[in-house]
Amino acid sequence: MKTITLPELFCIGVVHNTILSLDEAPKNFDISDHIGTLEIDPRYQEGLEGIKAGMTIVVLFWLHRSSRDILKVYPRGDKSRGLSGVFVTRSPVRPNPIALSELTVLAVEGNRLQVRGLDVLNGTPIIDIKKKI
Amino acid sequence: MKTITLPELFCIGVVHNTILSLDEAPKNFDISDHIGTLEIDPRYQEGLEGIKAGMTIVVLFWLHRSSRDILKVYPRGDKSRGLSGVFVTRSPVRPNPIALSELTVLAVEGNRLQVRGLDVLNGTPIIDIKKKI
Numbered sequence: 001m002k003t004i005t006l007p008e009l010f011c012i013g014v015v016h017n018t019i020l021s022l023d024e025a026p027k028n029f030d031i032s033d034h035i036g037t038l039e040i041d042p043r044y045q046e047g048l049e050g051i052k053a054g055m056t057i058v059v060l061f062w063l064h065r066s067s068r069d070i071l072k073v074y075p076r077g078d079k080s081r082g083l084s085g086v087f088v089t090r091s092p093v094r095p096n097p098i099a100l101s102e103l104t105v106l107a108v109e110g111n112r113l114q115v116r117g118l119d120v121l122n123g124t125p126i127i128d129i130k131k132k133i
Numbered sequence: 134m135k136t137i138t139l140p141e142l143f144c145i146g147v148v149h150n151t152i153l154s155l156d157e158a159p160k161n162f163d164i165s166d167h168i169g170t171l172e173i174d175p176r177y178q179e180g181l182e183g184i185k186a187g188m189t190i191v192v193l194f195w196l197h198r199s200s201r202d203i204l205k206v207y208p209r210g211d212k213s214r215g216l217s218g219v220f221v222t223r224s225p226v227r228p229n230p231i232a233l234s235e236l237t238v239l240a241v242e243g244n245r246l247q248v249r250g251l252d253v254l255n256g257t258p259i260i261d262i263k264k265k266i
Contacts, residue, residue, distance in 0.1 A: 001174045004144040004258050006195050010228045011137040030266055041134045044228055047204040049218035057220075060193075060231060062139050071180040085182035087190075087262035095143045095177055096260045098193060100233065125137050127229045129220035133163055 009062065012047075013040035013111075013126040017118050022065070026119040027076050028090055029101035034118040038103075038126055045111040051129075055105045057113075060128040061120050066097035099124075102132060142195065145180075146173035146244075146259040150251050155198070159252040160209050161223055162234035167251040171236075171259055178244040181262075188238045190246075193261040194253050199230035232257075235265060 017036025019025050026032035038059065040048060051057065070093040072083040086094045103115040150169025152158050159165035171192065173181060184190065203226040205216040219227045236248040 001147070001172065003174075004147065006142045006144055006197075006258060006260070009139045009142050010201075011139055012228050014134070014137065028266060039134065041136075044204065044220075047218040047220040047227070049205065049216075050221035051218065055221075058233065060229075060233075064139075068143075071177065072182065083182075085180040085184065087177075087180040088183035088188075088264055090264055090266065094180070094261060095145055096193075098231075098261050100191065100193075100263065125139060127139070128227060128231050130233065131221055131223055133161060133223065 009127055011125040011127065012044045013038055015118065015120055015122060015124045015126065017122050019118065019121050025121060029103065029117045029119045032117050032119045035106065035114065035116050036118045038113040038115055040111045042111050051105060051108055051113065053105050053107050056102050056132045057105060058130040058132050059101050059103055059126060061099040061101065062125040062127050063092045063097035063099050063120065064125060065121065067093040068095055068097060142260055144258040144260065145177045146171055148251065148253055148255060148257045148259065150255050152251065152254050155254065158254060162236065162250045162252045165250050165252045168239065168247065168249050169251045171246040171248055173244045175244050184238060184241055184246065186238050186240050189235055189265045190238060191263040191265050192234050192236055192259060194232040194234065195258040195260050196225045196230035196232050196253065197258060198254065200226045201228055201230060231260065
């Protein structure tokens with residue numbers, strides 16, 4: 001397979017929350033009640049128009065602290081289940097460490113979205129937001 | 134907000150299907166019966182271990198033909214609904230043109246996954262595969 005080079009990924013914003021170490025991070029959004037703020041870079045703020053409190057949004061994060069060279073993991077750290085390929089898990093380690101969370105919007109103020117369900121560290125870069133299907 | 138530079142995104146594979154123009158592409162995976170193949174670069178093949186026919190997988194694509202400088206769109210091209218911010222839609226245009234599809238695995242052969250539900254063009258780069266929650 002020939003190597004394809006992809007263009008630069010933009011950081012559209014950053015998360016502010018109280019999750020300061022990996023030990024404190026819930027294993028997934030679906031088991032998290034953590035509240036925090038998505039601060040969107042003002043140059044992308046126009047793209048938020050229509051996001052309202054009460055919506056569920058799909059947010060993609062770039063896990064800047066994750067390993068990119070691991071292809072097999074113990075799912076959720078449970079060694080009794082044996083090793084799996086990373087692509088059949090939600091492990092944060094993977095060639096492109098992108099996390100996908102479904103978050104509830106609690107409030108919108110300009111370029112800041114208050115959300116519930118965070119499972120990523122304070123300071124994690126945001127790369128996309130989508131409507132949930 | 135200070136600018137954060139993100140590391141290089143890797144292309145982990147490429148899609149082969151019969152969708153050759155944007156006019157032929159379904160608007161989303163949830164209304165697509167298109168079958169095709171995800172060819173994963175052999176250097177990442179180990180990460181597929183555990184993926185089996187019948188599973189639903191979440192696949193992230195890099196939409197290499199999409200505009201990156203549009204922040205407002207008519208959702209699904211319907212002008213009667215007015216303009217929305219791209220982050221409250223599933224539009225392919227967005228600062229980081231990443232598409233998220235939930236696909237049914239029909240067969241696995243080495244580094245090739247036959248899947249159903251494709252809504253992206255033939256030749257689209259693949260950047261991640263995850264378990265569906």
